[in-house]
Amino acid sequence: MRTTAVLLFTLIPTLAAAQGFEGAVADLQYQKYDSGSFELDSVEGHLDAAWSFGGPFGAQVGLTLGKEIDSSDDIDLQQYNGLAAHLTMDATDSLRLGVMALIDNKTPDVAFYAAEALYLAGPLRVEGRIGDSLDSDDYNLLEARGAWTFGSALSARAGYHYTDFGAEGSYRVLSLGAGYRINDGMEVYADLGRHKTDAGIDGTSKGEVINLGVRFGLGGDSDRLFSFQPLN
Helix, strand or coil: CCHHHHHHHHHHHHHHCCCEEEEEEEEEEEEEEEEECCEEEEEEEEEEEEEEEECCEEEEEEEEEEEEEEEEECCCCEEEEEEEEEEEEEECCCCCEEEEEEEEEECCCCCEEEEEEEEECCCEEEEEEEEECCCCCCCEEEEEEEEECCCCCEEEEEEEEEEEEEHHCEEEEEEEEEEEEEEEEEEEEEEEEEEEECCCCCCCCEEEEEEEEEEEEEEEHHCCCCCCCCCC
16 A cells, blocks of 8 residues: 555656546644543645546545554554545535445455545635445435635634444544645644544543644645545
8 A cells, every 4th residue: 555655646646647637635643532531643645636437427546554652551553544435426516425435444344435526715714525425324424524714824723523333333523624825735723622432342532633634735735635545
């Protein structure tokens, strides 16, 4: 998977020149998860690229690479990855609809699909999806994220994520944050989330999730790409 990432980065200039290329974006992120009694630090990299087939239809591919780097407990730190594929349709100039399929090795028993939508209008950007498992009855996903840009640089961010694993529990997080666009191709951001984790028979915990990130536009219209980050 790391070889795939290197190849994709190498091919970005070629992809940007290809007919039908719409945009590409890279997102690098540090995340700290705190349950009150347990802390876990990780870093993630996300690479997405999208193409138009002509007319309203297109496709997007997203690759995620992650690494747990520190923990308050003596556990084996994991390296993980995920791959998402989207088919998209522009219903209007402001509204993009999509269907997505995803697989990752952090939850190896779950591969899932989702219906999604992205709305862009002036300073407002709203994205959401509803998902279900391809191979299990015990998995559901609900997610919504939004941002409002003030002027040309500063933005306010908000998000809600809920994953239900059936008898194994659930995970939900509500976050607020801010972003700052340094130039046309680079934005830094910070999100503070409050999570509730239900671990089934192991009980329920609450705590914080902190995300610090930087987003790079790699050509084209990167604002029109879906920004799903599957392993958060």
